[in-house]
Amino acid sequence: MDVTKNRPSIIVEHVQKTFLLRHAHSFKEAFISKIKKKKISSSFQALKDIDFTVNEGESVAILGYNGSGKSTLLKLISGVLEPDKGRILTRGRVAGLIEVGAGFHPDLSGRENVYLNAAILGMSKREIDERFDDIVAFSEIEEFIDSEVKHYSSGMFLRLAFSVAIHVELDILLVDEILSVGDAPFREKCRKKIRELVDEGKTMVVVSHDTGTVRDLCDRGIVIRKGEMVFDGPVEEAITALKGK
Structure with a gap:
């Protein structure tokens, strides 16, 4: 029995994330809003009490429609953002295909x-x-x-x-809609490369609107709706849950 399969790679514990939305973009707008007693800013809770564990070697899809909070969750796992409440623990080297080329000059x-x-x-x-x-x-x-x-x-x-x-030596791979890169042959090559990493037992969390990609790469799906986790289970059931109201 492979004990590493039951060893957590990612632990997300009761995570919450809130963003401040500014309605005034200049001092003049802020001044006018204050006179008219309008709100200059408001808060938006992107994620509410998200709680799950991903074990070593698991491939998990984060599913949700636009604005559901799935990309925010991926950025929290990568360390790009920090949670307001709760905590996120990762084991090993994390590589995020989130904002590809962000470090290029x-x-x-x-x-x-x-x-x-x-x-x-x-x-x-x-x-x-x-x-x-x-x-x-x-x-x-x-x-x-x-x-x-x-x-x-x-x-x-x-x-x-x-x-x-x-090609980074990694333990955890985070993928955010990046399989739309380039032309069809290159996209297919990217998919095969990621599939190889999955087959090697790397831990992976993927955000994608492409259910074909999700089915091919992931065994488990987590569905997020309006910042709340509404399903966690087999990927086929997750896709069904995503389409349900």
């Missing part, structure tokens, strides 16, 4: 950006050296690797950024 070459972004994602220079050729080959932009990134098309930029993220 336009004035640096593709080669320099690979090293920079991979380092931001937690890789050592030795690890990057070992994987550099694979990263570039996967991106399919070998002939442009020494050109400045500001001269790349958006497709080239996303291919390289995705390729860096997917």
